[in-house]
Amino acid sequence: MNTPHPPLPSSTATRTTASTPLSYVSSEPHSPWGTYLAQIDRVEPYLGRLARWAESLRRPKRSLIVDVPIEMDDGTVRHFEGYRVQHSLSRGPGKGGVRYHPDVTLGEVMALAGWMTIKNAAVNLPYGGAKGGIRVDPKQLSLKELERLTRRYTSEIGIIIGPQQDIPAPDVNTNAQVMAWMMDTYSMNIGATASGVVTGKPIDLGGSLGRVKATGRGVFVTGREAARRAGLNLDGARVAVQGFGNVGSAAAELFAGAGAKIVAVQDHTGTIANPGGLDMAELMPQVRREGGVGGFAGCERIADEDFWGIDCDILIPAALEGQIDVLRANRLRARLVLEGANGPTLPDADDVLAERGILVVPDVICNAGGVTVSYFEWVQDFSSFFWTEDEINVRLDKIMVEALRRIWDMADQHRIPLRTAAFAVACERILMAREMRGLYP
Template structure:
């Protein structure tokens, strides 16, 4: 191979899609995608195909505000990939939403679906607005017009939205109704994350936390540690963190520290998680003032000696600055992007097993898939059946990822991306390129 060709082969991996801040979790994801593509030795054409979104849509959303004036918002929907099936991904409402962010999140969804063997491609949507400044009626009009502008994109066999940042089951209900009214029939399968009464699934709220625990238990078995002998630290006590902590507590693990927005709470002998969850509900969703634990800073909490660390709060919590001080044996990423790309090698050198976000927190999209299946069948499952099938799929995904990590002698994060990208690339090669 000529030196010119060698340079080309080296350089095309360095030209992904969106150019984002290096400290963002999305740029970290793209760096990991490039790394996995090199391990798989993808040719340039396949790399460019998988790095490029299939469809990008920008829409203007005129809304008549409550005071009678017209305000125009900008909305986005990006379909990164639909090779494995209809595209799937949330819609976020935020004042700083932009197309690059949505493109990166859409590609993230592609790999998340692929790694858990859910037959969806990746998508993401967003509207640039501040929902806190909108009344409920303004929010409804914005949502319905956004949906109307994307009627040719959305569809139970094409593209399936879900809740994300600052959106919820009510907004999904408006999307479903708007789409259904234009279709002249009720289409519950066009969105997931709906209220139960409109075709939502049992177990959806707990799904992400339950998935985190399933893969954590699988990891503990790999290092030969019983759950009832494990010590656990959980950063974040929202939906994902509190459910993860509670389920690990039910397994007999000793939860020595948790945190929420009010601070960190530490008890070396173990925290009573059900009591803390009750306290949270009775104290305006805050642990502030909880009496049976000592205070600990967020920085010190992450660096506690423990068997399992579950960062379930926000991105970029473990970086090259504090990675050398992490003493956990297993990190299970409940949040998206809690470990920066430049911390990966440090944690690996320390022998810490990191279960990556695209695997660890994929329980939510897995049960969203279950919701879609139930809507298509018109037959709904019990919560016990949902949980049983979720546990089976998450355990299978962990086992597949672990096998790839051993095959290539790479980390679980690299293995998750290698497995996901290889699955999409192999499917694409079998389907061929339509011309």
Template structure:
């Protein structure tokens, strides 16, 4: 059965498969190994009854897709969002497989999702949903099986509830079952900042390769959540000017620079950027077309499309989100030739790297300083960048394809060496 005829079929899953096929063609993978490497290994779909504050019981649908279990336990976030689909979760799990492999982590890829608008829930309702989801997937996860983490719509507190639920089922404290937890529950110093720190590190590294100094760098970021805000802060401290930011309510543009401290305080008090007085209001669509040195989509997938790819006015596109650039947009940007791309599997890998560090610390019950965490992170990012740059030159391909070639080659080799269980 063709993958576009399976339960995973969706535009974003097709996007992931098309990217895979381009890399697999370069590698000359034979048909059987190609299909084994591409297809998700396992999918869990759960229905979750949750009692709301009103006393009414609502049923929510949730997913967990484990794409690859051949290179270690699966690893990937849990997304709470009203537009979650099984195909989206499968695509994100596939990208996690290549990302973990690319940066040398002993993990396979996974992803989870619940169809819900978490912003509409009270804290107690969110806790009930988080615990119920963990209860339903407990038979399929564990520190040596599958290790969830936060993603869009979830955070440290949600991970704390999930870890507690799992530990109560097992009968003992087991912090290694999830990462991205509060520090008091075995979280790692630097984990909250890790994805944004990694995005900023790659932006700085590639700008330096391009000969662009920080004082001549302007940055526009779509998505002012955890990843976007931490990226903004890291680049601001480096010397860049943040001229555009946005969230689900819209964006703010100020060519003279946005006061990040004021923006963060405003979001903390008002739960969104809506009404923030620090610049001119723009839509998320308009934000992507603002003139800047660096454009960072750091929210959801498929926001750079065939409709707006020709209108981008940046020199560097850094993919803080997963899958933000469609295949059609990729082709247009390649034909333009004036925008460099740092692909998602490379650009936002800092989060899963420090999740790996958190997992190691949990298993050893020995914890590192923030400086130790970031020092190890930066060394792994530098190694991954060098490998991608070398592979890009070797195959004369795009940076995205080079990153995927590296990640996919390592997973397919592991599958080939392990063989087929009778």
């Protein structure tokens, strides 16, 4: 499964239609959308007769750009740009998070929506893919300004979201409180409580137990299975984590609980390392108290770029997309890469890692624990019957293990990397649904 990709013809030659590229977003190779398109190009040779529908994967079904004006606390009015992209609805309503970040662009949101389409199909959830975002630095807003921003954005995208249409969830810089505001705004606008319009809500508003740590738990479960197949014992394994929010910190805690040593952590406050292992029992309260790992004692502060040369067994990129380029891929000293973030590895870096024999568990399966428990929350909201956290975790483990097994079988069958295999499994499901539904009118 680490065999490099076979050479492909030019992207225009591999496509089954003469359609032109989208004119309103960058498809440069290292852009998020360009990365997504390259991944689709790579999987197309394995789609057989369904390749005739592959162009639908390169074109989002619906992209909405909205103006989000709000009154600031000082009485001024500021305008922010927001997005909601529904990439595919062939397998069910759209599903995907909403991020607040100063670097959010339409192209990034399109790519994230595309990856959600693949991810939901890879774990066989009855969803299509969607994503949303606002170009804003939420740290510069007061709590009331953040609420006004969220409510106005929800009202603007309310024309395309809904429990059976498109279900947002938390993502970068959004949380359960933001989801509560979104649910309340949508409910007020339709005149009825619609708890299923978002997931990742507070427990008291219909949220699911186990949701906050679900993505990190999924990283651990897939990492545990990959390590077993690779002959890597987790007891004593050295783990490096980039990004220490809900995903990275939860994964780190679970790996530490399995006997692994967390030897390096990087977040927006800096990079810390300890070859003997960081004390998680002391680190976690520090992060909750201070908001980052930068001031943690009992470790070495290292340059951010040196993180990519840390001697470790498992590397978990759990921050933003586009982190592992060719230069960093050549520096990695890990046996296993677990993609906690969406799109952290560029396609040419993927080739380098394959050539070096470094196993990559791709984002579309590795970090699918969050959307899987979001699906559980959605189901529980419709039935008004809620499961225990133990039941949630058992169901999550079973779905993740089975999904990874199916992908691994595909990788072994075609002697292709896990990413291509994950896309092949997912795209077959997506395009089969597209074919059976046909074109209307």
